[in-house]
Amino acid sequence: MEFESVIGLEVHVQIKTRTKIFCGCPTTFGGEPNSQICPVCAGYPGVLPVLNRKVVRELARTALALKARVNSHSIFARKQYFYPDLPKNYQISQYELPLAEKGELSFTLDGQTRTIGIHRIHLEEDAGKLLHAVGNKALNHTLVDLNRTGVPLMEIVSEPDLRTPEEASEYLSTLRTRLRYLDVSDCNMEEGTMRCDANVSIRPRGQTSLGTKAEIKNMNSFKAVRDALSHEIRRQEQAVQAGERIVQETRLWDAARGVTISMRSKEEAHDYRYFPEPDLVPIHLDAAALEDLRKTIPEMPEQKRARYADQWGLSAYDVNVLTENPSLSGYYEETLTSSWPSEQQAEAAKPVANWVTTDLLGRLNAEHIDPADSPLTPARLGELVMLIQDGVISGKIAKTVFDEMWTTGRAAKDIVQAKGLVQVTDEGAIARWADEVISANEKAAREYREGNERAIGALVGAVLKKSAGKANPQLVNKILREKLSSKPS
Ligand SMILES: [Zn+2]
Numbered sequence: 001m002e003f004e005s006v007i008g009l010e011v012h013v014q015i016k017t018r019t020k021i022f023c024g025c026p027t028t029f030g031g032e033p034n035s036q037i038c039p040v041c042a043g044y045p046g047v048l049p050v051l052n053r054k055v056v057r058e059l060a061r062t063a064l065a066l067k068a069r070v071n072s073h074s075i076f077a078r079k080q081y082f083y084p085d086l087p088k089n090y091q092i093s094q095y096e097l098p099l100a101e102k103g104e105l106s107f108t109l110d111g112q113t114r115t116i117g118i119h120r121i122h123l124e125e126d127a128g129k130l131l132h133a134v135g136n137k138a139l140n141h142t143l144v145d146l147n148r149t150g151v152p153l154m155e156i157v158s159e160p161d162l163r164t165p166e167e168a169s170e171y172l173s174t175l176r177t178r179l180r181y182l183d184v185s186d187c188n189m190e191e192g193t194m195r196c197d198a199n200v201s202i203r204p205r206g207q208t209s210l211g212t213k214a215e216i217k218n219m220n221s222f223k224a225v226r227d228a229l230s231h232e233i234r235r236q237e238q239a240v241q242a243g244e245r246i247v248q249e250t251r252l253w254d255a256a257r258g259v260t261i262s263m264r265s266k267e268e269a270h271d272y273r274y275f276p277e278p279d280l281v282p283i284h285l286d287a288a289a290l291e292d293l294r295k296t297i298p299e300m301p302e303q304k305r306a307r308y309a310d311q312w313g314l315s316a317y318d319v320n321v322l323t324e325n326p327s328l329s330g331y332y333e334e335t336l337t338s339s340w341p342s343e344q345q346a347e348a349a350k351p352v353a354n355w356v357t358t359d360l361l362g363r364l365n366a367e368h369i370d371p372a373d374s375p376l377t378p379a380r381l382g383e384l385v386m387l388i389q390d391g392v393i394s395g396k397i398a399k400t401v402f403d404e405m406w407t408t409g410r411a412a413k414d415i416v417q418a419k420g421l422v423q424v425t426d427e428g429a430i431a432r433w434a435d436e437v438i439s440a441n442e443k444a445a446r447e448y449r450e451g452n453e454r455a456i457g458a459l460v461g462a463v464l465k466k467s468a469g470k471a472n473p474q475l476v477n478k479i480l481r482e483k484l485s486s487k488p489s
Contacts, residue, residue, distance in 0.1 A: 001241070003202045005233045006210060007168050008119075008160035011175060012153050013185045014126070014193040015058045021125050021152035022049030022092065022280075029191065033131075033145035041125075041150035043087030048279050055123055055152040056283055058184040059099050060293050062154065063121050065182055065300060068103025072285055076123070076277035084144055085128040093155075095274040098122035099283065105158075107174040109167060116171050117159030126151040154184075160199065160210065165229035169222050172196060177301050181326045189221050196225055201246070202236045211236075212246040216260055218253045228253035232260050304329060312336075312349035321357045331371040331378055332356045339382025351385050359402055376406050384412040396469050397421050424471045427479065430463065433471065434479050437462040448484050456480060 020027055023040035040047045063070045077095035103118035128146040156175065162168045176187040176194060187194040196219055201211035216232055219225045231253075236246055251260040299307075301323045308319045308329075323329045332352065340348045360381065364371055384401060387393050393401065393416055404415045416422060424430065437459055438445045447455035456477070463476045 002205045003233075003237050003240070004205045004207075005163060005229075005236075006160045006201050006203060006213075007162035007165075007229060008199040009158045009162065009168060009171065010197045010199070011156045011158075011172065012195040012197075013156065013179060013187060015055050015152040015154055016183065016185055017052055017054050017058075017152055019052060020150035021052050021055055021123070022150055025150065027151050031147055033143070034147065036147040037149065041087075042146055043089075043149075049092065051280060051283070052152060055154075056099065056285070057293060058182075059121060059123055059154050060285060060290065061182055061297055062156075062179065062184055063100030063103060064290070064294055065178060065297055066100075066103035066105055066118055066121070066156075068100040068118055068121060070100050070285060070290055071097060072287075073097065074099045074283045074285075076280045077274045078277050079124075079272045079274055081272060083127070084142070085130050085146075085149070087128070087146060087149060091125060091127065092277055092280070093124035094122035096276075097282075099285075105171060105174060105178070107170050109170045114161075114167060114170075116161045116167075119157045119159050121154055121156050124153050124155060125149070126153050160201075165226040165233070168198065168229055169226045172222060172225060174301075177324055177326075181298055181300055183298075183326075192220075198225065198229060198232075200229060200232045200236070202233060202240065212248050214246065214248070214260070215250045216253055217250060217263070220255070224253060224255055227255070227258065228260060231258060235260065298326075312346055312353075314349060314353055318350075318353040318357060321361070322353060325371065327371040328356070328361065331360075331374065334378035335382045335385075338379050339386060348385060348389065351388065352382070355381060355385060355402075359399070363406055375409055376402075380405060380409075380411060387412055387416065391425065391472065392416065392423060393421055394423050394469065394471075394473060396464075396473075397423065400469075421470060424467050425475060427475065430467070430471055430475055430479050431483070433463045433466045434459075434476070434483055437466065438480075438483060445484060456484075459484075 014027075017027055019025060020041055023038050025036045025038050025041055028036070040049060060070050074094065074097045076092050078090040079093045079095070080090045082089055098120045100121040101119070103121065104115050105118060106113055106115040108114075126148050128144055128149040131143040131145060133141060133143060158171065162171060179185050179187050179194075185193055189195070198216045198219070199213045200216060201213040203209070203211040214232060214236070216228050219228050232251070239246060247265065249265050250263045252263045253260050304323045305319045308314045308322065309316070314322070321328075322332050335352050335356065336345050336348060360371075360374065360376065363369075363376075364374060369375075384398060384405065387401075388395055388398050397416075401412050401415050401421065404410065404419075405412060408415075441459060441462060444455045444458045448459070459480050460473065460476050463480065464471055464473065467476075
């Protein structure tokens with residue numbers, strides 16, 4: 001029997017705010033345990049939550065960017081469950097009347113464009129964190145840190161429109177890029193500012209009704225999402241083929257063992273006894289407020305990609321790499337626009353893209369630096385590319401200059417001057433090196449004269465070596481060819 005898998009993702013994203021969703025406690029990461037709490041987020045009786053205005057704005061902006069409908073009237077609900085990281089014994093979330101519904105997100109995978117429905121986007125508060133002091137005899141118990149309690153989250157729930165682990169991963173990465181463009185979240189899966197749970201089921205190909213789903217949790221990277229989904233789909237197929245019935249349950253991804261393991265039978269919504277939160281007033285967003293928010297939405301990745309291709313003639317590859325992170329595209333555009341007048345930008349666009357997507361990005365990734373914090377500024381990189389364009393240094397020497405600029409922060413011109421790296425375009429000097437190289441490499445010279453075009457490569461390389469990489473390669477090539485054709489042996 002041939003199966004089709006059906007995947008829906010529930011993505012929790014921490015909304016970038018200075019303070020928590022219902023109190024003034026800071027949201028900064030990494031504080032001493034329980035140093036960022038107050039009676040409200042610690043769940044004392046008798047306290048009243050006050051909604052942080054910014055979370056509503058950020059969710060509405062996200063909804064607009066995901067073509068979702070923002071409801072003018074929306075309410076909070078209490079989701080009741082007992083767990084030691086939840087001091088109130090209920091989580092303030094949204095159930096009926098979420099802030100936004102019915103959006104969509106498109107991406108292209110293997111040349112095919114897929115549009116995935118977004119079921120709903122709602123606000124909720126995060127819970128605390130349990131620290132299990134397992135194996136420590138002095139601390140043989142579990143500790144609770146409430147710093148995260150009340151940190152604002154938005155939950156973006158997709159329709160079950162995804163069909164493969166690769167699609168799920170691509171959806172997630174497209175969503176992350178978009179949220180980063182909106183600057184609503186850092187979306188860092190490793191640090192937990194973006195978390196993803198998946199609902200997975202299988203059905204015989206051609207069947208339209210849904211199979212019984214399992215919810216997969218504890219996937220902490222894009223790779224984990226792909227691996228966990230692949231494993232879970234295989235597990236369900238094998239179970240069905242063995243005549244077993246799939247049960248609705250929550251399963252945990254165990255990355256070390258590469259398997260999903262059953263955690264608990266999956267709750268139904270009614271298990272949570274949702275009811276409207278009586279301590280918070282409904283959220284009202286009128287059309288004018290929404291219109292104002294729409295104006296704050298920046299250029300989105302797909303618009304930027306079209307503009308880069310159109311305005312600067314960049315390849316699809318360059319455009320994709322440059323626009324994945326708004327910080328990198330910002331760096332690229334600043335390099336180009338701060339160094340070249342608009343009529344010369346098209347010519348510089350490709351060489352600048354090459355430097356940004358290879359040398360610069362390689363360094364930034366290796367040292368875990370955001371492009372916005374690059375020690376090598378856009379203006380400095382622009383100067384380097386100009387030196388190559390003007391023929392002052394060769395592309396090869398530029399690599400050395402780049403390394404030096406990265407570590408010292410000095411200007412390209414200063415490095416080139418101080419180290420005597422100016423490209424040699426003196427034809428007399430190149431001709432002398434060429435003569436020396438031809439007499440020292442008789443075999444290659446003879447082969448070239450006998451018609452082996454490729455033999456010139458070794459000779460060009462030898463001349464460049466003699467010049468310590470500073471000779472202009474085009475000139476070397478030209479002079480060698482002249483010499484080898486005018487003086488047959
Ligand atoms: Zn608080």
